Amino acid sequence: MSRKAGKLVVGNWKLHGSLAGNEALLGDLLASPVLSAPGVTAAVCVPFPYLAQCQARLSGQVLGFGAQDVSAHVNGAFTGEVAAQMIAEFGAKFVIVGHSERRAYHGETDASVAAKTLRVLDAGMTPIVCIGETLAEREAGETTAVVTRQLETVLAALTLEQAAKIVVAYEPVWAIGTGKTATSAQAQEVHAHLRSLLRAKGEAVVDVAVLYGGSVKPDNAAELFSMADVDGGLIGGAALKAADFLAICEAGLSR
Ligand code: PEP
Numbered sequence: 001m002s003r004k005a006g007k008l009v010v011g012n013w014k015l016h017g018s019l020a021g022n023e024a025l026l027g028d029l030l031a032s033p034v035l036s037a038p039g040v041t042a043a044v045c046v047p048f049p050y051l052a053q054c055q056a057r058l059s060g061q062v063l064g065f066g067a068q069d070v071s072a073h074v075n076g077a078f079t080g081e082v083a084a085q086m087i088a089e090f091g092a093k094f095v096i097v098g099h100s101e102r103r104a105y106h107g108e109t110d111a112s113v114a115a116k117t118l119r120v121l122d123a124g125m126t127p128i129v130c131i132g133e134t135l136a137e138r139e140a141g142e143t144t145a146v147v148t149r150q151l152e153t154v155l156a157a158l159t160l161e162q163a164a165k166i167v168v169a170y171e172p173v174w175a176i177g178t179g180k181t182a183t184s185a186q187a188q189e190v191h192a193h194l195r196s197l198l199r200a201k202g203e204a205v206v207d208v209a210v211l212y213g214g215s216v217k218p219d220n221a222a223e224l225f226s227m228a229d230v231d232g233g234l235i236g237g238a239a240l241k242a243a244d245f246l247a248i249c250e251a252g253l254s255r
Contacts, residue, residue, distance in 0.1 A: 001126050001167050003209040006039040007225055007252030008167065008232035010128060010211065011239025012068060012096060013046050022050055026057050028242035035062045040232075040252040043094050044239065045128075048082050051090040059091055066094030066125065069102055072115035074122075084116075084123035095120045096234075098130045098150070100173045110153035117154050121162050128167045128211070128234065129154050131194075135174035143172075144193055151194060155201045163205045168194060169234040175214025177236055184223045184230075187212045191229035218247035225252050 001008065026044075029035065035042050043064035046054055054065040071081035087095060097120060098113035113129065120127035131150035133143045147170065155163055170190050172182050182190075191210050199206045212224050213234030224230050232252060238244040 001165060001209050002207045003231040004207055005041060008209050008211060009040060009042045009249045009252055011044040011235050011245055013044060013239060014236060016240055017047055017050055019053060022053055025242055029063055030061055032246050034246050034250050037253055040249050042249050045094060045096050051092060055090045064093045066092045068096045070095045070116050070119055072112050072119060084119040088123040088125055092125060094126050094128055096128045096130060100130060100132055100171060100176060110150055114154045114157040118157060121165060126165060126167055128169050130169045130171050132171040132173050147190060148197060151197050160202045160204050163201055167209045167211060169211040169213050170194060171213035171234060179215050181215040181220050184227050187224055187230055188227040195229050216248060218244050221248040221251035
């Protein structure tokens with residue numbers, strides 16, 4: 001998905017929500033004029049059981065929605081898995097793949113993330129491919145090597161046309177849910193490197209949106225979004241409060 005459309009702000013609800021709570025949160029988000037302003041696109045990625053609620057509540061609205069994971073398989077004997085085509089049937093536009101919590105707790109590898117990315121594209125949705133280094137990797141000076149390996153494994157599995165349709169989210173693992181944010185300079189340095197990898201894949205891919213994620217809050221969003229290669233944010237904790245999520249979207253408007 002191209003960065004030329006403006007900033008993209010995506011909420012990752014993780015393992016949070018209830019039918020009543022979601023109804024209130026989505027209602028508050030839709031009531032705001034911020035989401036209709038040109039220059040920012042917003043979406044929420046919800047637990048699978050809430051896709052039907054999002055379909056009912058968000059069809060035809062300015063707020064998009066999606067899922068947080070997908071099966072690497074199309075169908076078959078894979079108990080508990082959810083296929084991309086099933087998610088697409090609900091009108092979802094986005095699927096997060098390779099979130100660091102999936103990599104850490106569910107054994108996801110660069111190869112499985114690449115397979116999931118393909119399933120999402122085949123189903124006509126936009127994969128938000130998450131990459132990022134751990135604290136130990138950053139301290140060992142391995143940040144560039146890690147994010148290069150993670151992104152290049154996915155890019156190698158895609159045609160140019162497919163690669164132009166993805167979104168990348170740089171999420172340093174040490175900044176997720178910790179309240180520690182990468183400085184805007186740290187984020188820009190990695191994003192500029194990711195942009196060079198996208199350019200190396202082909203000119204058609206250079207404008208793929210690269211989001212930053214990791215403790216983005218209303219008070220640091222504007223600074224992060226002002227960086228040349230930061231095209232929006234993937235928002236965890238702050239996406240659960242309408243006022244905070246909207247303030248982050250608003251910070252994207254003027255950048
Ligand atoms: C995330 O879950 O992708 C995330 C960035 O979380 P948080 O904003 O809470 O750090």
